[in-house]
Amino acid sequence: MSQRLRSKWDDLGERLLSGAVLVGLGSVCVWIGGTVFHLLVAAVCGMMVWELVSMLDTRRERSPLILGVAAAAAMLVASEVPASFALPLVLAPSMLGLGQMERGGVTYASFAALILLAGYGMIVLRDVYGAQWLLWLILVVVTTDVAGYFAGRSIGGKLLWPRVSPKKTWAGAIAGWVAAGGVGVAYAMLTPAHAGLMGLSIAASMASQIGDIAESAVKRRAGVKDSSNLIPGHGGLFDRFDGMLGASVFILIAGQITGFPPGIGPALP
Structure with a gap:
C-alpha cells in the first residue's frame, strides 16, 4: 500500500473504535x-458550549466553564418543563454569553442557540415519538x-467549499444524500410512514452537512483543527455532533410544515 493511500485511511481504526x-x-x-x-443531552450540550467558547475567546479563562455549566x-431544566417555558431557558445561555465573551460574542450566541435548540429537538423526538424516530434521525x-x-476519500473530485473545508467533496456530499435516502426508504417500508420520508431524510442529510460545514467555518475562524481532543480520531464533541445540530433543528422546523412522522403524526408540538 502506497504512502499516499495509507495517509487517506490512517485515522480509520481510531475513528471506528471511538465511534x-x-x-x-x-x-x-x-x-x-x-x-x-x-x-446525556444536557451534558453533551454543556461540553459543546465549553468547546465553542474555548475556540472563540481564548482571553477569558473562566468563561468556557461558566457558560458550559450554564448551558447544561x-x-x-428545559427538558423537564412545558415547551413554552423551555424555550426561554434554551436561549438564555446565548444571552448570558454576550456579557461574558470578550470577542466572538455574536458567533457564540448564534451557535449556542443552535446547540441547545438541537438538544431540545432530540429530547422532543425521543419523548414524544419514541426511540425509533430519534434512531431514524441518528441513522440519517x-x-x-x-x-x-x-466516497470522499475513495472518489475525491471537486471540493464542496475549499476555503472552509479542504476535505469535503461533492462526491461525498452526494453519497451522503443517497445513503440518507436509503434510510428513509427502509423506514417507510418498516413503519406506517409514507414515501415522503425519503425526501425528508435527504433534506435532513443536507441540513446535517450544513451544520458540519458551519462548524468548520467556526474552526477556521478560530484557527484550530479540532474543537477539542476529547474523542480520539474525531476531535471534540462539537466535531462529532455538528451534523446532528443541523439535522435536529431542521426537523423542529420541517415537522411544523410536513407533519412528523410523515403520514403518521401531526406537526411537532
Missing part, C-alpha cells in the same frame, strides 16, 4: 429514555457522515 463507543453509549441512553437521556443546567446523520467519508 463504536459513542454509538454504544448513546444507544443505551436513547433506549432507556427519560431522565437518563435528558442528562438550562438544557436539563451517521450514514451521511460515513458515506461521505468513504
Whole structure:
C-alpha cells in the first residue's frame, strides 16, 4: 500500500473504535429514555458550549466553564418543563454569553442557540415519538457522515467549499444524500410512514452537512483543527455532533410544515 493511500485511511481504526463507543453509549441512553437521556443531552450540550467558547475567546479563562455549566443546567431544566417555558431557558445561555465573551460574542450566541435548540429537538423526538424516530434521525446523520467519508476519500473530485473545508467533496456530499435516502426508504417500508420520508431524510442529510460545514467555518475562524481532543480520531464533541445540530433543528422546523412522522403524526408540538 502506497504512502499516499495509507495517509487517506490512517485515522480509520481510531475513528471506528471511538465511534463504536459513542454509538454504544448513546444507544443505551436513547433506549432507556427519560431522565437518563435528558442528562446525556444536557451534558453533551454543556461540553459543546465549553468547546465553542474555548475556540472563540481564548482571553477569558473562566468563561468556557461558566457558560458550559450554564448551558447544561438550562438544557436539563428545559427538558423537564412545558415547551413554552423551555424555550426561554434554551436561549438564555446565548444571552448570558454576550456579557461574558470578550470577542466572538455574536458567533457564540448564534451557535449556542443552535446547540441547545438541537438538544431540545432530540429530547422532543425521543419523548414524544419514541426511540425509533430519534434512531431514524441518528441513522440519517451517521450514514451521511460515513458515506461521505468513504466516497470522499475513495472518489475525491471537486471540493464542496475549499476555503472552509479542504476535505469535503461533492462526491461525498452526494453519497451522503443517497445513503440518507436509503434510510428513509427502509423506514417507510418498516413503519406506517409514507414515501415522503425519503425526501425528508435527504433534506435532513443536507441540513446535517450544513451544520458540519458551519462548524468548520467556526474552526477556521478560530484557527484550530479540532474543537477539542476529547474523542480520539474525531476531535471534540462539537466535531462529532455538528451534523446532528443541523439535522435536529431542521426537523423542529420541517415537522411544523410536513407533519412528523410523515403520514403518521401531526406537526411537532
